[in-house]
Amino acid sequence: MAVLVYLDHEGGAIRQASRSAIAAASRLGDVDVLVTGPDAAAAAKSAAAIPGVKKVLQATDTTGNSELAEPVAALLADLAAGYTHILAASSATAKNVLPRAAALLDVQPIPDIVAINDADTFVRPIYAGSALATVKSADAKKIITVRASSFDPVAGEGGNATIEDVALPAGPGGSTFIATELSKSERPELESARVVVSGGNGMLNGENFKLLEPLADRLGAAIGASRAAVDKGFVSNEYQVGQTGKIVAPELYIAMGISGQIQHLAGMKDSKVIVAINKDPEAPIFQVADYGIVGDLFTILPQLEAELDKAG
């Protein structure tokens, strides 16, 4: 069996979540990968070095079309003939593209898998992770997105795959890419960070939210947020952790002024160690936290920094 993995990359570097998707794919068969974009050639080079990858398909495109679901879905559907499974990490890009490709192939996609039972049977969370469903697909081909936090990524170096060019089709038209606005950050990526410090409504405003930065600096952490913090404009949407935001599972997750509603927990409850700081002893976050402090976060935050400086 051969499996195709559609990779996410940033300026040629393959994202860690995609290496988790490759780890999942290699349980199903021989792995080929697809990279698209203006810097597909650089990405193809990185991808060829990933152990376990047999062949890299690169679709270089400088027209902006590789940013659109329509042509990329058409490409995946064209390539599908050679594969039993098509996978990608559950990123916003994959969620945009894969279901469309599935429709073109008359396949019901299987999103967000957390385990593989066999070539047809997969486990995926439903109801914001309140339940885990084991589902068996009757489709001849499977189209799957992979929850990266459930599969250890393969290494980035050591492989030696061949690289082949493929052409991005024009797609059905009618869709034009205008612009992408990426927020710049020096911090580790939220989804692959070892430590995440998240702030919620308890941070009160965007100015205060910045108070999390010195703590994050000390811990080498990424910064996350609850939806309430995003909705109120303390930080922008890409910080959101939860059912409809990012799913994270760091070694250490610190929740500051977050109540712990189920939709937030859906995005972080698989973290190894959870710390909650909240002034309300009844806050539901304490039901999942390994360590909690009941108190005012604005008092505790500077104390934490001081303790870290001391002990470190």
Next chain:
Amino acid sequence: MKVLVPVKRVIDYNIKPRVKADGSGVETAGVKMSMNPFDEIAVEEAVRLKEKGVVSEIIAVSIGEAKAQDTLRTAMAMGADRSILVETDVVTEPLSVAKVLKALVEKEKPDLIILGKQAIDDDMNATGQMLAGLLGRPQGTFASKVDVTDGSVTVMREIDGGSQTVKLALPAIITADLRLNEPRYASLPNIMKARKKPMEKITPADLGVDMTPRLSVVSVAEPPERKAGIKLDSAAELVSRLRNEAKVI
């Protein structure tokens, strides 16, 4: 111009779902049901476009059990003009729902189809993209801003590292993200009025769609429960525990 808004009846987002004892699924009997929150946002966006004079008619559609009528009444109370119930007791999947919607789009010829980006029951996040694929029409998913101007729609989309803007020729498919708008509550007079708005009832067979699911549920289980840990008194104790006990810093 005409807008079609599909809506789904799901367990209310404030209710904690319970897995059935026999592991066959999640209990819905006797549980409060509501419109999928993302679909409320989709309806709201359509209503706002109508209030701006861009849209002349809003058609709400639901595919599911007879009870989905309640959800359609809610959509009409929010401002949809009429509704279509495609009644089926078969478990719905994005693929089968997209096929039903495709048939309805071909019949009703809307210029815009606005859906919620995902249903909070199966968390699939697929129906809009699949409908767009089946129709061969442009898609603007995870929309946080929608701007309709002569013959096209500009959509600002939420992506992993920020946002992206695309321009789509009509007819187009849009899926709503949380930040697109804040949906209104239906007022009592509007709830009364909605009772008199037309609701057509058909079946998937009338549209020639086979609803047979492609995914069969082998089992549904509770996720491993996380145990509550301990409460500490000071930042010093926390740092010491993280360092020496949990060994994560």
